[in-house]
Amino acid sequence: MKKTKKNNRLTDKKRTAVAAYLFISPFFILFAIFGLFPMLFSFYLSFFRWDGLDPMTFNGLNNFRFIFSDPIFYSSIKNTFLIGLLGTLPQILVSMVIAFALNSTLIRFRNVFRTLIFLPYITSIVAVAIIFGLVFNNQPFGFANYILSLFDVGPIRWGAEYWPVKFAIATMVFWRWVGYNTIIFLAGMQSIPRELYEAAKIDGATIMQQLRLITLPMLKPIVMFVVFTATIGSLQLFTEPLIFLGRGFREEGITVVAYLWRDAFVYNTFGTASAAAIVLFVIIISLTALNLGISSLIGRTKKSKVS
Structure with a gap:
């Protein structure tokens, strides 16, 4: 039984x-x-030559040799990091300040502002890129060039010059993601006990001192998460340069994802595109490991200080 x-x-x-x-x-x-299958197939395809129609032929490491000998591939890596830095670092700083303001009692109609700041994230990225394409038009009548003309600055070719291209694309990234990160930071700030801020006010702490001595230390895990997700997102940047630059992808603004997309769907060289995807995968894994290492190091430092 x-x-x-x-x-x-x-x-x-x-x-x-x-x-x-x-x-x-x-x-x-x-x-x-x-x-899973596309990822594994990309690993397999990176060692073959294939145009999508004819039979695949084994190519060994020649696909990797080709992309590592291509100056445009190095330009795409450099552009990806520069645009990511220009769009991510200011975005994190500004979103943290906005979240601190929305979490305080100094602003009225906070719920309205929270909704408005989040709207760019849910807006169609194609529509955003088209609007910013009009803002950063190369012609003198473009909005950005018109503003510059008020300060006696000549028109800038935003879609053709080295730094203006990066600044225009980074501005799109900043505008789209600042609201999303603001909501993440706001959620983290709302978990901080308000008694800490009240005690700091009694002790005469200014707003900047509250932000530096209370908010930032308590938000370290949230900051690491936002930096991690923003870094991964910047490495996968594609739609903004595609809409802003077109299918040609000028060397000044091409990113790694745009490079492999162009090889696959414009030149029909899926082998080199897969090789570029593998290199991007290695870069993302390396940055992820670095991020996790920094997070664990910070955690160990905090534990040692407490003990």
Whole structure:
């Protein structure tokens, strides 16, 4: 009888486990088809020459040799990091300041401002890129050039010069993501006990001192998360340069994702595109490991200080 009860219990546990796996299986099936398989196929394809129609021919490491001998590939890596830095660093600083203001009691209608600051994130990225393409038009009647003309500055070719291209694309990234990061920082700030701010006010601390001595130390995990996600997002930048520069992708603004997309869907060289994707994958993994290492180092430092 005891063995029968144990067998029934095991059977019930197995049934529950099977039911649970069945409920979550659609996600894993879709991920395997549309996520895992393309990634593995890219690894495989990076060692072959293929135009999408003819049979694949083994190419060894020649695809990697080609991209590492291509100056435009190095320009794409450099552009990706520069645009990411120009768009991410100011974005994080500004979103933190806005979140601190929205979390305080100094601003009225805070819910309205929270909604407005988040609207750029849910706006169509194609529409955003088109509008900013008009703002940063190369002609003198472009909005940015018109503003510069008020200060007696000549028109700038935003879509053709080295730094203006990067600044225009970084501005799109900044405008789109600053609201999203503001909401993340705001959620973190709302978890900080308000008694700390009240005690600081009683002690005569200014707003800047509250931000430096209370908010920033308590937000370290949130800051690391935002830096991590913003870095990964900047490395995957594609739509903004595509809409702003067109399918030609000038060397001044081409990113790594744009480079591999151009090789795959413009030049039909899927082997070199896959090789570029593998290099981007290695870069992302390396930066992820660096981020995790810095996070663990900060955690160990805090523990040692407490002990």
